[in-house]
Amino acid sequence: MILTPAHWEAVLEQARREYPREACGILAGRAGPPQRVERIYPMTNADHSPATYLMDPQEQFRVFKEMRRDGLDLVAIYHSHTASPAYPSRRDRDLAFYPEAVYLIVTLQERERPAGRAFRILDQDRVEEVPFQVAG
Amino acid sequence: MKVFINGKPDELDEVMTIARLLERRKARPEIVSVEVNDRILQREEYAKTILREGDAVEIVFFMGGGREA
Ligand SMILES: [Zn+2]
Numbered sequence: 001m002i003l004t005p006a007h008w009e010a011v012l013e014q015a016r017r018e019y020p021r022e023a024c025g026i027l028a029g030r031a032g033p034p035q036r037v038e039r040i041y042p043m044t045n046a047d048h049s050p051a052t053y054l055m056d057p058q059e060q061f062r063v064f065k066e067m068r069r070d071g072l073d074l075v076a077i078y079h080s081h082t083a084s085p086a087y088p089s090r091r092d093r094d095l096a097f098y099p100e101a102v103y104l105i106v107t108l109q110e111r112e113r114p115a116g117r118a119f120r121i122l123d124q125d126r127v128e129e130v131p132f133q134v135a136g
Numbered sequence: 137m138k139v140f141i142n143g144k145p146d147e148l149d150e151v152m153t154i155a156r157l158l159e160r161r162k163a164r165p166e167i168v169s170v171e172v173n174d175r176i177l178q179r180e181e182y183a184k185t186i187l188r189e190g191d192a193v194e195i196v197f198f199m200g201g202g203r204e205a
Contacts, residue, residue, distance in 0.1 A: 052202025057169035060196045068143050077199050092201030
């Protein structure tokens with residue numbers, strides 16, 4: 001998956017802004033390969049929680065319709081971890097219903113050194129890391 | 137009868153409720169949100185909402201997660 005520096009910075013900025021709550025959003029673009037991000041949709045964490053996230057369904061409907069109108073694919077679903085590594089938790093895997101999407105996780109465990117990793121979550125026990133690249 | 141599901145036309149050959157539509161698409165009601173003609177339905181409405189010609193149905197799966205309890 002390829003993100004521009006501006007998209008990557010926007011994800012990190014949102015994660016920092018919403019800390020200590022988990023931040024979440026959708027990346028839209030070309031399903032590829034290669035998967036290329038063209039638009040970022042920061043979403044409201046309806047849980048407003050440092051430990052869980054759930055996107056607001058009303059916003060999901062709006063974003064899905066807009067992506068369809070603009071001919072964009074769902075590329076990735078991202079969220080932040082505030083106190084654990086950038087790896088899908090049990091609950092992240094249980095609530096992964098888009099096997100075609102990349103699940104991008106950003107960790108602010110070390111606040112000065114945010115890090116991200118990307119995965120495909122095929123089912124609870126099948127998680128595959130996906131290379132992701134920040135490039136203009 | 138023709139309806140639209142996530143923007144795609146679909147031909148229904150039987151009277152269909154939202155509950156039946158979800159079942160047919162193997163989408164568990166407890167992990168989706170459903171909108172018909174721009175109105176979000178409550179889960180209790182799925183079994184009694186019958187689709188009509190031209191209805192626009194949107195189905196999204198939950199996007200969520202979190203730390204282990
Ligand atoms: Zn998580």
